[in-house]
Structure formats: structure tokens, C-alpha cells
Amino acid sequence: MPVSLCLTSPNCFRTFSLVPNPAMAPGPNSLMWFRKGLRIHDNPALEHAAKGCGCLYPVFVIDPHYMKPDPVTFSPGSTRAGLNRIRFLLESLVDLDANLKKLGSRLLVLKGEPSEWDIKRLCFEYETEPYYQALDCKVKNYASLAGIEVFSPVSHTLFNPADIIQKNGGRPPLSYQSFLKLAGKPSWASFPLVTKLNPLSAIGHVGNCEISEVPTVQELGYEDTREDELTVFRGGESEALRRLRDSIKGKEWVANFEKPKGDPSAFLKPATTVLSPYLKFGCLSSRYFYQCIQDVQKNVERHTSPPVSLLGQLLWRDFFYTVGFGTPNFEQMRGNRICKQVPWNDDDDELLAAWRDARTGFPWIDAIMVQLRKWGWTHHLARHSVACFLTRGDLFVHWEKGRDVFERLLIDHDWAINNGNWLWLSCSSFFYQYNRIYSPISFGKKYDPDGEYIRHFLPVLKDMPKEYIYEPWTAPLSIQTKAKCIVGKDYPKPVVSHDSASKECKRKLAEAYELNKKLNGVVSNEDLQGLRRKLEEKESQEPRPKRLKQKLISWRPK
Numbered sequence: 001m002p003v004s005l006c007l008t009s010p011n012c013f014r015t016f017s018l019v020p021n022p023a024m025a026p027g028p029n030s031l032m033w034f035r036k037g038l039r040i041h042d043n044p045a046l047e048h049a050a051k052g053c054g055c056l057y058p059v060f061v062i063d064p065h066y067m068k069p070d071p072v073t074f075s076p077g078s079t080r081a082g083l084n085r086i087r088f089l090l091e092s093l094v095d096l097d098a099n100l101k102k103l104g105s106r107l108l109v110l111k112g113e114p115s116e117w118d119i120k121r122l123c124f125e126y127e128t129e130p131y132y133q134a135l136d137c138k139v140k141n142y143a144s145l146a147g148i149e150v151f152s153p154v155s156h157t158l159f160n161p162a163d164i165i166q167k168n169g170g171r172p173p174l175s176y177q178s179f180l181k182l183a184g185k186p187s188w189a190s191f192p193l194v195t196k197l198n199p200l201s202a203i204g205h206v207g208n209c210e211i212s213e214v215p216t217v218q219e220l221g222y223e224d225t226r227e228d229e230l231t232v233f234r235g236g237e238s239e240a241l242r243r244l245r246d247s248i249k250g251k252e253w254v255a256n257f258e259k260p261k262g263d264p265s266a267f268l269k270p271a272t273t274v275l276s277p278y279l280k281f282g283c284l285s286s287r288y289f290y291q292c293i294q295d296v297q298k299n300v301e302r303h304t305s306p307p308v309s310l311l312g313q314l315l316w317r318d319f320f321y322t323v324g325f326g327t328p329n330f331e332q333m334r335g336n337r338i339c340k341q342v343p344w345n346d347d348d349d350e351l352l353a354a355w356r357d358a359r360t361g362f363p364w365i366d367a368i369m370v371q372l373r374k375w376g377w378t379h380h381l382a383r384h385s386v387a388c389f390l391t392r393g394d395l396f397v398h399w400e401k402g403r404d405v406f407e408r409l410l411i412d413h414d415w416a417i418n419n420g421n422w423l424w425l426s427c428s429s430f431f432y433q434y435n436r437i438y439s440p441i442s443f444g445k446k447y448d449p450d451g452e453y454i455r456h457f458l459p460v461l462k463d464m465p466k467e468y469i470y471e472p473w474t475a476p477l478s479i480q481t482k483a484k485c486i487v488g489k490d491y492p493k494p495v496v497s498h499d500s501a502s503k504e505c506k507r508k509l510a511e512a513y514e515l516n517k518k519l520n521g522v523v524s525n526e527d528l529q530g531l532r533r534k535l536e537e538k539e540s541q542e543p544r545p546k547r548l549k550q551k552l553i554s555w556r557p558k
């Protein structure tokens with residue numbers, strides 16, 4: 001009797017029918033299911049699938065769960081992958097296919113129902129994201145019913161998050177330092193990461209299944225593909241390894257790497273590696289990256305250490321994976337025991353839209369949001385600036401809303417890291433010094449006094465004298481006229497007054513922290529509503545010029 005093995009969400013269109021076929025080669029037929037881990041190097045799942053198998057089916061299933069081609073409106077439910085990330089993914093698949101072909105195989109992008117494959121071994125990389133956890137649980141149950149061996153090794157992260165949580169008595173460590181202590185040095189750190197693959201077994205009969213080439217973004221329904229909106233970063237393992245080689249060839253640069261010291265406004269040559277999208281899709285193995293950094297460190301006299309070193313950055317990644325894996329409701333405020341309960345504005349769509357569409361009237365913030373939309377990537381401190389501005393710094397908008405926008409726009413979007421950093425930046429978890437706010441005016445100026453970054457991403461301000469480029473609304477009208485940029489007409493006025501808005505945010509957070517302390521973190525919906533009312537009453541008693549008039553609601557950066 002055929003057994004169906006559904007590799008995506010229940011209502012999805014891909015189903016594998018596994019029918020015994022006695023005519024096949026003697027070894028078990030293996031199916032290598034690529035999800036992330038889009039690489040040949042350091043890929044234990046692929047290695048296991050290939051070992052002594054009859055036929056090998058390397059498969060990628062296009063999962064509609066992650067695709068919602070609605071780039072403009074951000075309508076509810078359309079917050080998954082934007083054009084740039086999907087394009088990056090497809091490029092990574094083309095590269096994976098080419099690399100598999102070099103090994104005598106190819107990638108099968110499934111469009112139909114593969115029957116008569118007689119799969120006896122199913123291999124895929126272990127995943128900690130809740131979506132994959134639920135999916136993999138179902139897949140394993142189906143496989144067990146069908147008598148199929150499942151091999152699902154941990155190879156996306158440096159450590160197995162479950163091991164760290166177990167060492168900590170069943171709870172994830174909530175500070176980086178305690179994570180480091182528990183993690184120690186990875187067991188594989190001193191051994192070469194060898195993946196024995198050559199040559200790969202042939203693909204068996206594909207039966208009636210429709211096998212397609214890697215589709216284009218247009219075929220997936222993404223229509224708005226104007227070139228100027230497309231990211232400058234190309235996807236794929238080959239590009240990842242080239243970028244890695246480039247990043248580590250400057251031994252001194254690696255040895256002295258110290259974050260957060262880099263310049264967030266450096267766009268011609270970013271101050272960090274820009275390897276995050278490759279790590280996200282697993283085009284680059286984080287373990288291989290770790291070993292390469294380790295090799296550089298062995299050959300220099302002195303080097304920086306975690307948390308600021310380059311190795312330390314990779315450990316931040318594992319830290320967030322571990323906390324995300326071990327914390328129920330990590331991606332939301334309600335029901336998340338490590339998240340402060342705060343009465344954020346969650347219905348101020350106008351302010352959210354102004355931030356998202358780069359029309360807050362603060363050039364530093366708007367330029368970052370343009371870079372994010374166009375490149376799908378910005379420097380870490382640039383992310384800090386805009387996340388702080390949206391939440392606890394100025395607009396007091398719910399961090400989940402900002403997280404959704406990042407999820408859509410980032411090519412490196414990663415469930416654990418994105419949520420973890422939004423929790424951090426909004427002072428909802430990990431970091432609690434809500435009095436320390438990034439100024440949307442002076443922070444960027446420190447790195448880029450001439451405003452070159454702003455001029456590049458917001459060409460409307462390209463002729464604004466440097467004295468005014470961070471605060472164009474303060475420029476005399478004659479200067480605005482000369483710069484061909486009248487504030488309120490060619491570029492928006494600021495949506496808030498930073499001084500009063502940031503003071504108000506601090507006050508609100510102080511009250512929210514007080515409430516969390518009083519109720520020992522167990523804050524109900526009613527408690528939060530009560531606090532919201534109290535804050536609103538105070539606001540009406542002492543009106544502050546927080547919100548400024550924003551007429552140019554339809555302005556869009558060119």
C-alpha cells in the first residue's frame with residue numbers, strides 16, 4: 001500500500017507517495033530533503049543520505065508557508081519573505097544544483113507527486129524553529145509508519161540547543177555569559193569537517209513526478225521586480241565561500257574585530273562580513289566559519305574575544321537559537337515568560353507606516369529603512385537605531401510590528417535572531433537600560449558627519465549642506481530652496497519631536513517595569529489595559545508636543 005509522506009504544511013500541495021519497487025538497486029534509496037543547509041560542504045545529512053545508497057534523490061520543496069508575494073501593502077498575514085529574500089533563495093538553489101551536478105547528481109525541485117521512489121532513508125538537517133519542529137514531528141511519524149529511517153543531524157548551529165538547555169537544568173540560559181560557560185568549546189572544533197560525497201549516486205526513476213528547474217521569482221508570483229529595488233548580494237554556496245575567503249584574508253581585521261565598534265554607515269565596504277544571509281540559508285556552515293576564524297586566531301599574537309570578536313558574533317547566533325528553542329511563545333509578548341509586558345501602541349498604523357516606508361522625517365532613520373528595503377541588509381547598529389526608534393526610543397510601537405517588517409525585508413531573516421534582537425532592542429528582555437536611547441540625529445552623525453550614507457540612500461537630500469543633513473527641518477528656507485529640498489514638500493517633516501517623545505517613552509517604560517515588578521512578571525491583559533488607561537490619563541493632564549503634523553503621508557523615497 002502506498003504511504004504518503006507530506007513534507008510541508010498539511011494544506012500544501014507536495015505529497016510523496018512511497019511505493020516499494022523491487023526493481024531498484026540493492027542499497028536503500030535515500031531522499032535528501034534540503035530546507036536550509038543549501039550547501040555541499042559540512043553537510044552531514046547529505047553525507048548520510050549518500051552513503052551506500054541505491055539511488056539518491058536530492059529534493060527541494062517550494063513551501064508556500066514562507067512566500068507571500070505582496071511586497072507593497074504588508075497586508076495582514078503577508079509578512080513572510082519579501083522579493084529580495086526569495087530571489088536570494090532561488091539563486092542559492094541554482095548554485096546548489098550546479099554543485100550537485102559537479103558531483104554527478106542534480107537538485108530536484110518538486111512540482112508533482114513523486115511515486116515509485118522506494119525511499120528507505122530520509123535525511124534532513126535538524127531545525128529548531130517552531131514551524132519546522134511541528135512539521136518534522138509529523139514527517140517522522142509518517143516515516144516511522146512507512147518503515148523509513150530518518151536521519152536529522154544538528155548542523156545549522158554550532159551547538160545543539162537541546163544539549164545546552166539540558167546542561168542548564170531544562171531552562172535556556174538567559175545571559176550570553178552563562179551561555180558561553182555552558183557551551184564551552186564545541187566537540188568538533190579541532191577536527192576537520194569532512195563531507196565524503198564524491199561521486200554521488202545517480203537519481204532513480206522519477207516516475208510520473210514533474211521535476212522542474214529552479215523557478216524564477218516571477219513564476220512564484222513576485223511581480224514588482226524593479227532592478228533598483230533588488231539586493232546587491234547574490235545567493236549561493238559558491239558566493240558564500242568566496243565572501244568568507246575575502247572576509248578572513250585580512251588576518252589583522254579578523255584578529256581585531258570588535259563589535260559594536262564598526263561604522264554602521266559604511267555602505268561601499270560594509271564594516272562586517274555580510275555573511276548573515278548565507279548562514280541563514282545554510283549556504284555557509286557556521287561550524288566551518290568558526291573553524292576558519294579559529295585558524296586565523298591561532299596564527300596571530302593577539303586577538304579580541306567574545307562577545308565582541310568575530311567568533312563572539314557566531315556565538316550570539318547560537319545564544320539566540322538556544323533561548324528561542326527553549327522559550328515558549330518566544331516570538332510574542334503575551335505568554336512569553338522572559339518578556340516584559342508593556343502597553344505598546346499596537347494600533348498606530350500611521351506611525352508604523354511612516355517608519356516602514358522611510359518617511360519619519362529623520363534622515364538617519366529613513367536612509368536605513370531604504371537600505372533595508374533595497375538591500376535586505378543593514379549593519380547591526382543601523383538595525384539598533386531603527387528598532388529603538390520604533391519602540392522604546394520614539395514611537396512606542398509594539399516590537400512585534402517592527403519584527404514583522406524586518407521578517408519581510410531582511411534577506412538574512414532568521415526566526416530566533418530576529419525575535420531575540422527585537423526583544424533586546426525594545427528592552428523587553430535581555431537588556432533593560434531603557435534610559436539609554438539612540439538619538440536619531442546625533443548617533444549617525446558620530447560616524448558619518450558629512451551624511452554620505454543619507455545622500456546615497458535618500459538622494460532627495462543629496463544637496464543639503466552637512467550642517468543640516470541630519471535635521472533638514474532646521475535649515476532656513478533659503479538653504480532648503482538651494483538644496484532643492486523643501487521640508488514638508490520634497491521630504492517629510494519629523495513625525496515626532498525626539499526630545500519629548502523619548503522622554504515620554506522612558507516614563508511609560510518606567511511605569512511598565514514597575515508594574516511587572518509589582519506583579520512579579522505575571523501581568524494579565526486587564527493589568528495592561530489598566531496601565532494603558534493610567535498613562536493616557538496622565539498624557540491628557542500634561543499634554544506634550546509628542547506627535548507633529550505629518551502631511552506627506554504618501555511620500556515615497558526614490
Ligand SMILES: Cc1cc2nc3c(=O)[nH]c(=O)nc-3n(C[C@H](O)[C@H](O)[C@H](O)COP(=O)(O)OP(=O)(O)OC[C@H]3O[C@@H](n4cnc5c(N)ncnc54)[C@H](O)[C@@H]3O)c2cc1C
Pocket residue numbers: 259272273274275276277279280310313314315316317318320378379380381383384387406410412413414415417418419421422425
Ligand atoms: C532588530 C534586529 C534584528 C535582527 N535580525 C536578524 C536576523 O533576522 N537575522 C540575522 O542573521 N541577524 C539579525 N540581527 C543581528 C545582526 O544585526 C546581524 O546578524 C548582522 O548585522 C549581520 O551582518 P554580518 O553578517 O555582517 O555580521 P558579522 O558581524 O560579520 O557577524 C557574523 C555572524 O554572526 C552572527 N551575528 C552577528 N551579530 C549577531 C547578533 N546580534 N545576534 C545574533 N547573531 C549575530 C550572524 O550570523 C552574522 O552573520 C538583528 C539585529 C537587530 C538589532
